Amino acid sequence: MRPAPRTFLFLSQVYVPDPAAIGQHLADAAEELARRGHRVIVYTADHGYDDPSVAYPRREVVGGVEVRRVPLSSFGKSSIPVRLIGGALFVLQTVLRAAFVKRVDAVVVSTSPPMGALGAVTLGLIHGAPVKYWVMDVNPDQTVALGKAGPRSLPVRVFDVVNRLVLRRAADVIVLDRFMAARINRKVDVSKKLTVMPPWPAEDSGTVVAHDANPFRKEQRLDGKIVIMYSGNHGPSNPLATIIEAARRVDDDPRLVLMFVGGGIGKKQVDAAVSDRIRSLPYQPREALRHSLAAADVHLVTVGDAIPGIVHPSKVYGAMAVARPIFLVGPAENHVADILAAADIGWHVRHGDVDGAVRVLREILAMDPAELEAKGLRARELLSRSGGKAASCARFCDLLERGV
Structure with a gap:
């Protein structure tokens, strides 16, 4: 039996059609x-995050969702101060606007911008509504x-105080993997209200697209x-x-x-x-x-040595969904x-092991196409055990509805 219709308020600096993964996953939910x-109302920025020259409509309905875009809230990713200014203006404007929405039953927030959760807690207090906190990356840890x-710098310490406040106030905390769960619980023990739920791929696993039938190729x-x-995102958390260097050597x-x-x-x-x-x-x-x-034969995923538990490598699911093997460059854990x-x-090699990466590239080049295809099909089968995009998104929404 479905719960009675409620009003969910989403806060995210990024949202479709912006290509950022956080916005795409929030749109699915x-x-x-x-x-x-x-009834679902989304407050987001009216310009692109990666490319702030891209403008989006101030108000529209997308997939049954009321999208309300806020001006002067995304100035690109050129520097940390620029990101902080955009994020702060987004949160301030969103709180002022969303405070007047009637009958809000739950506030859903992720980590774009990092201070967005504080705005969500504020709105939760104003509306007497629970906050559902979806942790997609962890700051100031990143x-x-x-x-x-520095770990003892004043901004970092202030941010950590805010983090602990948000974690205590949230009704549910959703993290993406066991490493992130451990890191969050070290800040505040939220194990009784914490759920580990990896994100889903952008598309459900379907028929494998053959190379000769792929228009992109x-x-x-x-x-x-x-x-x-x-x-995906070419950021410092994903060293390339x-x-x-390995590609340069395989000439x-x-x-x-x-x-x-x-x-x-x-980039x-x-x-x-x-x-x-x-x-x-x-x-x-x-x-x-x-x-x-699907145009790839193998997908590359990189994870910075200090990044496990801070940023989740969600691009791996898209690769598995299209039945492609994974080449991981990252730490052991x-x-x-x-x-x-x-x-x-x-395959898996460590950062700095260029010789190892060269060996993997040559192994891929020498591999029988049928064997490469078999690796990809095993990847898709492993992903399908979770039920795929539709089932994973449905479980996430069940969690959002819980207690509302």
């Missing part, structure tokens, strides 16, 4: 709640891990190529130096193409390395993801390493 008969602030002239693809096989799709601060490093075997493309439209992801340990679906 918001639209599922709307399908269940609830800033400290990347060496951009034709557009990019990839016939006869073996494509190792990195698709090891694989770029005797013209079939090899490393294709980097997406954007972010680290400059990729663009500087562009060659016959290293290609760079922007984010692809959401409706084109199925074909762009991380979520993707757990996945690779569960089945023979890929």
Whole structure:
């Protein structure tokens, strides 16, 4: 029996059609709640996060969800101060606007911007509504891990105080993996209201798209190529130096193409390395993801050495959904390493091990296509055990409805 219709208020600096993964996952959940008969209102920024020159309509209804976009709240990712200013203005304006929404039954917030959860707690108090906190990355831990602030600096200590306040006030805390759960519980023990729930792929597993039937491969002239693809945010949490250097060393096989799709601060490093075997493309439209992801023969996932438990490598699910093996570059202990340990679906080398990465690239190039395909099919089968996108999103929405 479904609960009576409620009003859910979502706060997120990014939302579709912006390509940021957080916004896309929140849109999936918001639209599922709307399908269940609830009223869903989303407050988000009116300009793109990765590309602030992109403007979106101030108000529209998308998938049954009322989307309200706030001005002067996204100025790009050029520096931490610029991000903080945009995030602070977004939270301040959203609280002032959403305070006057009538009959709010729950407030849903993730971590874009990082201070958004404080705005959600404020709105929860104003409306007497529970806060559902979906932790997709952990700050200020990420800033400290990347060496951009000291662990005892005043901003970091203030941020941690705010984090503990939000965690105590939230009715439910959802994290993405066991490493993140451990990190959050070290801040505040929220184990009684904490749920570990990995995100879902952008598209459900469907028929495997064959290379010869893939329009993206034709557009990019990839016939006869073996494509190792990195698709998503190019940020400091996902170092690419090891694989770029390995690709430079494998210069005797013209079939090899490393294709980097997406954007972010680290995109400059990729663009500087562009060659016959290293290609760079922007984010692809959401409706084109199925074909762009399936254009790869192998998907690359990188996890920074200090990043497990701070940023979740969600791009792995899109690769598995299109039945492609995984090439992981990262530390011994991380979520993707757990996945690779569960089945023979890929390879794993550490950052800095360029020789090891070269060996993997040559192994992929020499591998029988049927064996490569089998690895990909095992990856899709492993993902399908969770029920896929629809089932995972439904379980998440069940959690949002709980107690509301």
